[in-house]
Amino acid sequence: MPELPEVETTLRGIEPAIALQVISGITVRQGSLRWPVTEGLAQIVEGQRVTQVRRRAKYLIINLEHGSMLIHLGMSGSLRLVQPDAELRKHDHIEMRMGNGAILRYHDPRRFGCWLWSESDHHQLSRLGPEPLSDDFGIKRLYELSRKRKIAVKPFIMDNNTVVGVGNIYASEALFRSGIRPDRAAGDISLKLYTVLTGHIKEVLAAAIVQGGTTLRDFVNGNGEPGYFQQTLAVYGRGGKLCTGCEGVLKEIKLGQRSSVFCPRCQR
DNA sequence: CTTTCAGCCTGACGGC
DNA sequence: TGCCGTCAGGCTGAAA
Incomplete structure (x- = not known):
């Protein structure tokens, strides 16, 4: 997608x-x-x-x-x-x-x-948040926007008012890389952790662009070729499988009507 | 204000 | 084999 x-x-x-x-x-x-x-x-x-x-x-x-x-x-x-x-x-x-x-x-x-x-x-x-790969999406934005918010952090970073372009795949991957459970309340996460998460959002999106995107079923680029980032996915679409970082089994839950996979041991 | 949720749509997939 | 129900999900607008 x-x-x-x-x-x-x-x-x-x-x-x-x-x-x-x-x-x-x-x-x-x-x-x-x-x-x-x-x-x-x-x-x-x-x-x-x-x-x-x-x-x-x-x-x-x-x-x-x-x-x-x-x-x-x-x-x-x-x-x-x-x-x-x-x-x-x-x-x-x-x-x-x-x-x-x-x-x-x-x-x-x-x-x-x-x-x-x-x-x-x-x-x-109109009303779109900043581009994730631009400097307008800085280390304080997630922290400041999230204060007193009870929404889970995953739908929070997928909200286009927070930052644009972060869909289910890359939100899941960035949270895994940051060691943050997707169901944690956005308002309870520290500035330090949001700094880490901001970096991983930028990193995972940039890496996916280099790989030509993620092809799950039918995505092809302007020349009809698939992307290769799916080979890098650690959690998205891997519910029930083994975590790539530990011996644990990846868990799948629903957040905001979207399937969310995470490692209960690596993400807290 | 924040948060949740129905609805749009087709194809893939699992169960029987 | 084929039918049927379920799921996937970005985005909007309405409801809670």
């Missing part, structure tokens, strides 16, 4: 092919996504030049001359460059063709993603 490293990997894969190109056409085959694809998208953007392609949180933003497209890969989405003769697959919902011949296909079986146009700001981007 695409989290921040997977979206960043996608961005790096598609950016060279579409940056500064003119959109020659868009075909929407299935417009019923998380939110309906903007009505008349093709007519609006055709002929416009891509001025910039960037990422904010788990969103991809394609800036055009008169506005921007906001793309989210949801749970099962991928965006890849294909050859003109590439066979159309089931769930290939949107196709964007560029003046240089590049073709970008949006594929999303579960349709939790989105592809929206706006002439001005996208409301989805």
